[in-house]
Amino acid sequence: MKQHELLSLLNSLIATWENEVVEFKQAGNDYATDKIGRYFSAMSNEANLRELDRAWLIFGVDNKSRQVIGSAYRSDQERLQSTKLQIADNTEPSITFRNIYELKHPDGRVVLFEIPATPRGMPIAWKGHYYARSGESLGSLGLDKQDEIRQQTMSSDWSAQVVSGAAAKDLDEQALQKARESYARKYSNRFPEEEVIDWPLESFLDRARLTQSGQITRTTLLLLGKPESTYLLSPHPAQMTWKLEGPERAYEHFGPPFLLNTTVLYQKIRNIQLRILPDDQLLTIEVSKYDQRIVLEALHNCIAHQDFTRNGRIIVTELPDRLIFENEGAFFEGRPDDYIAGNKTPRRYRNPFLAQAMAELNMIDTMGYGIHSIHIGQARRYFPMPDYDFSEANAVKMTLYGGVVDPAYSRLLIQKTNLPLDEIIALDRVQKRLPLTDAMIKRLRRDGLIEGRKPNLHVSVPVAKATARKVDYIRTRAQDDDYYAKLITDYLRKFGSASRKDIDALLLDKISSALDESQKKNKVGNIISKLRMHDVIRNTASKSSPEWKLTD
Numbered sequence: 286m287k288q289h290e291l292l293s294l295l296n297s298l299i300a301t302w303e304n305e306v307v308e309f310k311q312a313g314n315d316y317a318t319d320k321i322g323r324y325f326s327a328m329s330n331e332a333n334l335r336e337l338d339r340a341w342l343i344f345g346v347d348n349k350s351r352q353v354i355g356s357a358y359r360s361d362q363e364r365l366q367s368t369k370l371q372i373a374d375n376t377e378p379s380i381t382f383r384n385i386y387e388l389k390h391p392d393g394r395v396v397l398f399e400i401p402a403t404p405r406g407m408p409i410a411w412k413g414h415y416y417a418r419s420g421e422s423l424g425s426l427g428l429d430k431q432d433e434i435r436q437q438t439m440s441s442d443w444s445a446q447v448v449s450g451a452a453a454k455d456l457d458e459q460a461l462q463k464a465r466e467s468y469a470r471k472y473s474n475r476f477p478e479e480e481v482i483d484w485p486l487e488s489f490l491d492r493a494r495l496t497q498s499g500q501i502t503r504t505t506l507l508l509l510g511k512p513e514s515t516y517l518l519s520p521h522p523a524q525m526t527w528k529l530e531g532p533e534r535a536y537e538h539f540g541p542p543f544l545l546n547t548t549v550l551y552q553k554i555r556n557i558q559l560r561i562l563p564d565d566q567l568l569t570i571e572v573s574k575y576d577q578r579i580v581l582e583a584l585h586n587c588i589a590h591q592d593f594t595r596n597g598r599i600i601v602t603e604l605p606d607r608l609i610f611e612n613e614g615a616f617f618e619g620r621p622d623d624y625i626a627g628n629k630t631p632r633r634y635r636n637p638f639l640a641q642a643m644a645e646l647n648m649i650d651t652m653g654y655g656i657h658s659i660h661i662g663q664a665r666r667y668f669p670m671p672d673y674d675f676s677e678a679n680a681v682k683m684t685l686y687g688g689v690v691d692p693a694y695s696r697l698l699i700q701k702t703n704l705p706l707d708e709i710i711a712l713d714r715v716q717k718r719l720p721l722t723d724a725m726i727k728r729l730r731r732d733g734l735i736e737g738r739k740p741n742l743h744v745s746v747p748v749a750k751a752t753a754r755k756v757d758y759i760r761t762r763a764q765d766d767d768y769y770a771k772l773i774t775d776y777l778r779k780f781g782s783a784s785r786k787d788i789d790a791l792l793l794d795k796i797s798s799a800l801d802e803s804q805k806k807n808k809v810g811n812i813i814s815k816l817r818m819h820d821v822i823r824n825t826a827s828k829s830s831p832e833w834k835l836t837d
Contacts, residue, residue, distance in 0.1 A: 291388040295395060298341055299351055305331040305340075305418040312344035312396070314357045318371050319412075323423060325372055325400055327416035329380070329409045330426055332402035333434055339383065339402060345395035355393015362387075365396070374474070377410040378494070378644045383630055401630055405437045406445065406637040412475065435497075443593040444504045444639035448517050451501035453486055455514035460542035461486070464509060467544075467646040468493050493645045494638070504639045507588070508646065510541035524598040525584070527553045531605045538598075544646060547584050551577060554603055559688060561667060561695055570699065572666045574687040575608065579662045583671075583685060585648045586655050587612040589640045595679065606688040616681050621673045625710065627657030659685075660706060667695040670713040691716035693744040697734065708734065715742050769795070769812050774821065774835065782825070782834045788813065 286294070298307050306328055310316070321342070328340035345356035359365040365385060373381040380401065388395040403409040408431050410416075415426035468489070469481035481489070490496040495505045506518055515523045525543070527550050529535040537553060539546040556577075560569040587599045592614025602609040618631040634640045643649045660670055669690045674682035689695045694716040698709065711725045715735055726742070729735040736745040769792055776783055776791055783791070789809060796805045813833070816822045826832035 286384075286386055288389060291386055291395075291397065292390070295343070295346075295353075295388060295390070295397065298343065299346065302351065303348075303421050305420070306335065306337055307341050307343070308421070309343050309346040309348055309351075310356075311347055311354060312356045312358045314359065316344070316358050318368065321368065321398075322372055322375055322411040323414075323416050325382070325398075326376065326409050326411035326414070327418045327423055327426070328400050329403045330415065330430065330434065331418050332400065333405070333408075333437075334430060337402055340400040342398040342400060343395065344398075345388075345390070345393055353390045353392040353395060355390070356396055357394070358396055360394070368398075375412050377413065378407055378641045379650060380404075380409060380630070403434065404631070404634055404637055404640075406435055406442060407641050408434045442636060442638050444502065444507070444636040445497070446503050447497060447500045448503055448506060451506060451514070451517050453501075455501065455506065455511055455517065456509045457511045457542045457545070460509040460544045463544055464493060464495075464646055465489060467648075471645065471647050494641045495645075502638065503593075504636075504642045507541055507639065508544045508642060508648075512540050512542075515540050521593050521596050522598050525550055525588075526598050526600045528600060528602045529555075530602055543588055544648070547581055547588070547648075550584065550601060551580050554580065554601075554608065561689065561692075561699070570667075572668075575685070576662055576666060579659050579685065580608065582649075582655050582659055582662075583608075583610050583683060585643060589643055589649050590614060590616075590635055590681070592635060592679065606686065608685045608687065610683045610685065612681055613679065614681070615679055616673075616675065621656055624654075624656040625660055626706065627654055660710070664698060664706065664709050667698045669694070669716065670710055672717075691744060697744055704734075708732070712744055715744055766812055766815065769809075770816055770821075773812070773816065773833075777822065777833065777835045782832050784833075785813075785831055788833070 299309075301307065303309060308324055308328065324342050328342065332338070332340040344358045345353060347354045359368065365387070368385065369381040373379045380403070382398050383401045384399040386397040386399070388397060408415050408426060415431060417424055417426040417430055465482050465484075466478070469476060469478040472481075484492070487496070487499045490505065491499060495508065496502055503518060506514060507523060510517075510523075523540055525539045525546065527537050527539070537550075539550050554575060556573055556575050558571050559574055560571055562569050584599070584601065587610050591597075591599060591612045595613040597613035599613075600609075600611040602611070614635060618633050640649065649655060663670055663686070668688070669686040671686070672684040674684070676682075694712055697712065698704070704712075707725075708729065711721055711729055712734060714721055715729075718740075720740070721729075721742070726735070726739060734745055735742050737743050772791055772795070773783070773788060776787070789806065792809050792812075793802075793805050796808055800808065813822070817824070820836050822833045823836050824831045825834050
């Protein structure tokens with residue numbers, strides 16, 4: 286928001302004053318993060334219950350006089366924004382401020398924390414406790430309010446339904462062990478791993494949001510169920526399919542437990558090392574065809590956002606140079622482009638119960654960072670950005686590239702490691718011959734990143750710099766001693782003899798420029814000594830003024 290918009294917002298909030306979704310504090314620099322976390326939990330839950338989009342916690346306004354007095358809370362911008370991470374680390378499910386704004390008010394600095402409403406069906410806890418508001422007072426979120434939030438999606442959320450007849454015997458022991466380890470790792474700052482491992486099964490499953498009051502849900506069976514228990518989810522196939530297309534063809538189906546079998550599916554993918562030869566280097570850069578974290582992020586997103594009511598399977602098609610991920614259901618809550626920058630937080634989920642459980646087990650986050658992290662991961666590997674296909678009304682296809690499309694694009698990313706993500710995405714569109722806005726074309730051309738005329742644009746690589754680096758490499762590269770020795774013997778064979786001065790003149794300008802003059806002369810002396818010791822050459826004059834000849 287711009288400053289005038291923030292001022293207008295502040296004035297309107299002061300005019301309505303405090304209620305369950307607005308709180309004003311004077312807040313000095315040492316205001317406790319724990320208190321902020323409690324307000325976050327309470328106000329996020331209250332916004333949900335009142336069907337509001339957000340709540341506001343505001344620092345720098347006196348609670349009694351209702352006047353702006355300014356706040357010194359974390360005046361350093363980087364430290365202020367780090368509050369987001371501190372909140373995300375201790376909320377369950379992990380969620381944080383949508384935005385933190387600073388208003389330069391005439392009467393002092395005002396900090397406005399924008400708190401998103403908890404997603405439907407998911408009450409938000411701070412350090413394991415659920416908070417609520419009653420007027421201006423902060424207290425516990427009662428069981429009635431918790432149930433009200435959770436029941437928002439119980440009737441419509443396929444993944445939240447209790448499975449009649451399912452019991453602990455239907456769960457895979459190895460998946461349960463992995464689930465406990467993942468949960469303990471996520472909350473290592475709160476629980477020792479040994480404590481989580483020792484929790485009774487029913488207690489663990491409830492705390493990990495996998496069951497409802499000890500009752501097995503569809504989410505429990507999807508993530509932890511035994512393969513032979515899949516029939517309990519009928520008619521949904523509960524299936525992921527890997528399909529190999531190309532010169533060779535193959536396929537394999539994978540059922541529950543998805544917590545384990547997403548990794549098993551990943552291991553079917555042919556993941557070799559690829560070599561990229563940059564223009565400015567003579568040594569290749571090796572990267573894996575696919576990064577495991579990126580593949581699993583994409584696959585876990587397919588599971589979390591699958592429309593299970595359509596009774597379809599998730600399909601991963603492996604082509605020679607790319608992977609295609611397909612899942613049932615249109616893209617939920619916006620479009621992929623909304624999430625690329627990593628700033629948008631989704632307000633709704635198709636399968637909130639499943640999404641919450643997957644977040645508890647570290648399979649996904651619930652902040653909308655997945656698409657952002659995939660793009661960043663591909664850029665760091667110098668590969669093209671993913672593509673999304675919405676040609677089918679009720680399905681999403683994502684293409685993940687496992688190779689170079691345009692070598693100039695990859696070489697430019699290698700050379701320029703500090704390019705902003707929006708420019709990398711624009712360069713990706715250039716290499717794929719996709720349209721760009723005139724403003725972005727002007728920006729890329731100004732920075733020397735593209736050449737050509739619209740629509741025939743192409744990625745530019747600074748050739749002069751690359752050539753200079755190649756020359757530098759040749760000049761500094763050390764040759765084998767055998768190479769220098771052969772130069773000496775060739776010289777002697779042609780001219781009969783050579784003084785040390787002659788040999789210096791022959792070799793010094795050919796030895797690596799990384800050595801200084803003294804080091805170069807020592808190296809020449811060592812090569813001469815080596816030839817003499819092997820009886821290849823002999824000195825026919827004095828030691829102080831040698832004259833070298835071949836021994837034969």
